[in-house]
Amino acid sequence: MPRMTVLAPASPFPVSARVPALGADGMVSASHPAISRAGAEVLASGGNAVDAALAMAAVAWLALPGQCGVGGDAFALVREADGEVRAFCGSGFGPDGGTPDRYGAATTLPRYGPLSVTAPGAVAALAALHVAGATRPLPELWQPAVRIAAAGLPCTARTRDDIGRHRDRLAADPDTAAALLRDGRAPAVGTRLAHPRLAESIATLARDPDALYTGSLADRAVEALVAGGAPFTGDEWAASGHVPAQAPLEGRYAGHRVFQTPLPTPGWMVLDQLAMCDGELRTGGTAPAPLGVEAVHRLAGAARIAFDDRYHRAGADVPVPARAGDPAALAHARERIRAGDLPGPAGARAGGDTTSMVAVDAEGRAVGLIASLAFTFGAGTTVPGTGIVLNNRLARGAYLVPGHPNEVRPRRRPLHTLNTWLVTDDGGRLQHVGNTPGGDGQVQWNAQLISHLLDHGAGPQDAVDAPRFSVFPGSDAGDLGSPAELRCEDRLGPAVLAGLAARGHRVVDVGGHGAGGSAQVVSVDQRSGCLVAGSDSRQEGVALGV
Template sequence: MVSSTHWIASQTAMAMLEQGGNAFDAAVAGGFVLHLVEPHLNGPGGDLPAIIATAADPTPRVLCGQGAAPAAATAEHFRGLGMDRVPGAGPLAAAVPGAVDAWLLLLRDHGSMSPAQVLAPAQHYARHGHPLVARVGTTVAAVQEIFESDWTTSADVWLPGGRPPRAGELFRNLAWADTLDRLVAAGEGAGTREARVEAVRTAWSQGFVADAVDHFARRAFRHSDGRVAPGVITGQDLAAFSATWEPAVVREWQGHSIAKAGPWGQGPALLQVLGILDALGDPPDPDTAEGVHALAEAWKLAMADREAWFGDSGDEPVPVDDLLDPAYLGERAALVGRGADRTVRPGSPGGRAPRMAEFAGLTEAVGVAPGVGEPTVTREREQAPREDRGEPDVGPDGVTRGDTCHLDVVDRWGNIVSATPSGGWLQSSPVIPELGFPLGSRLQMMWLEQGLPSSLRPGRRPRTTLTPTLVLCDGQPVLACGSPGGDQQDQWQSLFLLRHLAHGASLQEAIDAPAFHTTSFPGSFEPRITEPGVLVIEDRYPETVRSALADWGHEVLEQGPWTLGRMCAVARDPESGLLSAGANPRGMQGYAVGR
């Protein structure tokens, strides 16, 4: 079974399974196709976290393909350019590309096919074309001015004939096709399958790709704040990076083990929310006003903790055990009242004093510091809430609130993978002409202010929003799921898990049900504002529910009936071996397939 956010990627992954490949071969093939068919949501210059379990070893393991800050990406460098934050778009915002190396590491360690086999579909679509979804053209239109005036290498690719591509138009990326051909050729002379994969990794990180990145990054381009400057990433930064394997963070809930990536992502926040719900009593019904309120308030508390405690930049380990301690989560649950809270309230796990960044908690892009070190931050609203459909919000200079892709695969042997590739968006940075793709902008999630868990430090990973999920029962993997959506990814996943695991909905029923999320916490993407009390909700929720929430103080922002979330899921019953899958109907783009 395969479920992904694009039908071509799902069919590609299924083709690998039908040719005898396993779930990991299928995921790699589908992942490289996602780079092509959803280029506004991910790309080769981006990032990849995944969680897997194998038929031989069901212990969940995390694949970290989140690239680190380049060696020259110091706070002093940015401040010397007159910046008080990392810009939301442009070469300076680029972390080391991690996605391609991570996909290849997954293929080397757990796949069964060669690089030539799994990359063949991506080579075909890059060279011969594929139909573009409408959102690609919309995204290109939003950044057309900067493409034409400054990022001319992007205009060469994305403005053929001087206009954005139309929906359904056949699109080719010949430079990326040539890059894929060279990568595959680099592995053909090696001996074993694993050696061929390693040769491709070397060509990427130490060969012609790294050389092209190094050369291109020296050119000065306009950034989202209007400043013109070169990037700081070098070929040596690519050579120094390798994707890694690490243990998952796991919490028991409703008779299942929920596995997430560590606090360099936002995954532990989902585990916190599940613990807060346990402390509140029986699992809430997310179709009621009471259930929506309880879940939204739990998420406000968890995301405040994310801002104060999560990241890869501190000198001390993130106190995950204390953050997930039942007693601590009980204290957090006690803060959930009847009314909607409008503050940012990080807690004190293990008695530690929380500290937030100077700009965190602001309700607009500029303003005064929110009382660093204080457990509660309050700001009055200074702007109207923006519309939030969970789609990437792209400004004319490439500023992007963020979105991504997702891919889940399970095979007949019981191998299973949940992967959330993102970054390297077409709007994040100028296209490197020799390679056919841009770099990413993940550094925008790091603060120039030092001493924080998410401070900008060379060699440290940005705290990412990317957050795949693996679920086990009695030690056996039974479910892989995830969703695009920036800060909202885990919020939508909590709805899905609550409906499926606690209330018995099928995969598809849980995906199809009405969705909501809160934005009442510091955002991860430029301009990184907080929207106090805002609750974004599909208008399929009954008017009685929406009215009750407004009465309780939520600033209800209604959206269209099928607009929030792009959940994917695959499942396996260990006893019968029966496989199942579900895909999101929102946008008419996701696709589940199996045989």
Template sequence: MSSTTSSRSRFDWSVTDPAHNPEFMRFSSRRSTVMGTKGMVACSQPLAASAGIEVLNQGGNAADAAVAVAAALNVTEPCNTGIGGDAFCLFYDAKAKKVRAFNGSGRAPKAMTLDRLREAGISGKEIPGNSLHSVTVPGAASAWVDTVEKLGSGKVSLSDVLAPAIRLAENGHPIHESTAYLWGRSEKLIKAASPNAEEMLLKGKAPKAGEIMRMPNLARTFRELATKGKEGFYKGRIAEEIVSLIKSQGGLMELGDLEAHFERGTEEVTPISYTYNHPAEAGDLEGKEGVTVYECPPNGQGLTALLALGILDELQDEGKVGDLARIPHNSAEYLHALIEALRIAFVDTRYFVADPDHSRDVVDALLSKDYLRERAKLFDPKKAAVDLVNGSPANTCDTVYFSVTDGEGNACSFINSNYAGFGTAAVPKGCGFTLQNRGAGFVLEEGHPNCVAPGKRPYHTIIPAMALRGDELFLSYGVMGGFMQPQGHVQVLLSMLHHGFSVQDALDAPRFCIGPGMQGPEGKQSDVSLELGIDPKVVEELRAMGHNVNLVDGWSRFQFGRGQMIQKVINPDGKLVWAAGSDLRADGQAVAQV
């Protein structure tokens, strides 16, 4: 690490210089870290990144630009996101040096009970994702409006923020490669989901790469939101079409459910955090300045990442694993420690994470020193654990994530999702978007913390993240994709902290993805997917330890998530520089404001 680099930035400027780093071009994406001194957008779609830059150039801040990106992604990647879904947001206020959090998730209809679902013929452990019973009230529209109103610069209006997306939807845009693949994979689902499938198709088919897709009905929806605010979505034409479609298939949602969300608005919540105490990097093995990772609280699963980091802290404190900075990156020893810590974390969070309005708050108990020490005892350095069950803390693919920063030092870590791809893929007539299936995240088991109930929010997979050193921003980042998200948060962060990776290197590195924390059949361990690029010897070593490993390549690499990262750096001259990376597993890029 350069001796002139700020100890707070922890950025190795020589990593970008081939003369000092012979492995400069080692990463498989052949992408360089993108740097700028003003605003920055890192997202999964180039046209959406341009929308964010446009709003920054008009005087908007990171929050304003984030909503512009969210709306543009609804147009360019409806296979992953949309106004018919939910959103979560973390915002770093550079003046106040404070992280704020918004929970933009919707609730189940007030008429929805476990008994009503059973009467409707839903007999399994969860609501099927193609059933309109799985539609919860879409929270994204409210989250977009509230983000601009409560966090924005005040220099741009909601109409200004939505203008690029409206233009894209109305004039048309070329479909990019990974979006074309995901859209094509869902063509049959779209056609079967509602009578209005044509609104999401091009001449009756999923659009192919390079074809121009126009979405005039979505443009109309955005205009109503822009001119009428939240009322334009949760009351009137759009709300009526949502309810009409759901009720036509036996669903329980009423106009009152949407109106209640309008009255309530997006909930500002207190972010949860954990300070990871082993942040030593390559070249700075004695460094002990903690890195505090921030997540949104339950009903989101961000707690999983914090719990895993806490367990890894305990394992290193107790010597059950060596200093992760001294263990080779993606070696069997390194991967085993991360896999097991995350598996233990998932076992707890998949049970305890639920709507805090309907269950007890377990965050402090799960992250307590005593409880982390107890859970770390489950770790065996030689073999994979089996038959894990949730502990008792009281007693001891398919989302878009993006990050935006601005010239004032603010950062917005934002995530928006339909849940599974197009969600239900059902299109309210004349609205141009699909309805989410987030209600499939409920558990249909009486007494379970996450059991469905009237007006309850389900377990949510989507989680934005931030990391601070002291009260200074270090990273605004996230890795989208179902239960991969907390796993991605841990992997990319530790690649930087322990092995000196740049943000782009951290995103490029091959990743693992475990099943969501449960043991497999007959006492066997759940599967661990490894991305092609991990050493074959490591694969065999992990199998010998009892991990059910499978190698994944091609389009299936979507399961490893699609991350975006922006790092705050103080350069050798004391100037602020944003360093950004964008995942090679998506169509996107990082773009700097000029």
């Protein structure tokens, strides 16, 4: 694609060195070129955005094996061509035998291995998305992933580093080691990583997604987990295979409608952070400088309050009272932020891996999709003979805190970090769709992205590459009570970092691009009708237009 001029208004914060991608008939953006190519090829051959997103999701299992997989979870937000928005939430149940007393005196669940696993929700969500809006058969859409799995995809620096950091625990599982290690070590960059067993599994699931929930693949998974001590019955797997379309959450920000994924995702946290900041960050007048001390302080304070609400009130099936709909609570929260009267941390360390992708077609249909194994390579346990690595979402999301609304229970989905969003105007016209991986950073960086786009008129590439910050800890299950930090990329500038410290934040410098995440955004330029996209420079992704 030729390099072209940015169509968005000039950004008041540092401009990205990368040029945004543009397209007239469709656009995709993802964290790996092979994923983006799969979606762009579907759009170019006449498929719609749902078709493209489904093809991309399957290729992501091969391109980013540490971040997502068949054995993980996935969530999607879909805007149809007529403006209707629906959510598909694919997260599975923990084991039916997983009562609190099953784990004895432990204060956290085992982070890896069979006891860390929930039934996977990704395949069920993608199957539901396919039924709801695809135009092509699932075997056709997943054929590129089957082909890549059989032939192998060159190992990237990201995957090499992921494998290297987790080599010892990957080596402990024979099937996982066979798929990912070479002579007991992380493969060199460029090494083709072929997954012939996974290719067979993906082909089977394309024909029959229920095979992972009530069929042969489910039987193998449950048998292996039970042998490893996990109290699954198989019934929770069958129950996890049904993902209905749901109404999204909706809020307002800067005169726009913002849609988010519902529970068990933390989408409500993004809407509440935005509500706390609405009208206080826009460029012009007496508003604080974009990415200046006061703007960062307000966004960080809103995040800290939202995490405190989540920890104390939120379970996977327990709604949290939204400050966005309570003027008194909203005013109180804003005053606390101004005064620096912020709650102390109750949550846990951020970490883990996820990947996200976006697809928009010429009819205005848009899909934001995000998928994860929880922590890198999930449980590190592969279903024997299938190539399917299982997630460790139970360990990451569920608490062993007696009486807590998120306490581990049979047939309860644990809290999730994944969420995705889209923005329309009041007339329902699509404006932006985006998401980012990054554990508890997601809800914070998504709020920052939306502020960059709506408060300051940033183009999507500038928005995803802008200096990033996050409060730590969030509300993960491990390491409760870690000291509070504000983790900042040093591109904010020394004066801003010093000013934040003076406002009472314990500032931690994470380097120029070290905050994490790999944001993807597609925007509609209403003046030209052109699609404009940005793919985060912090990872190896690319945006492609057709």
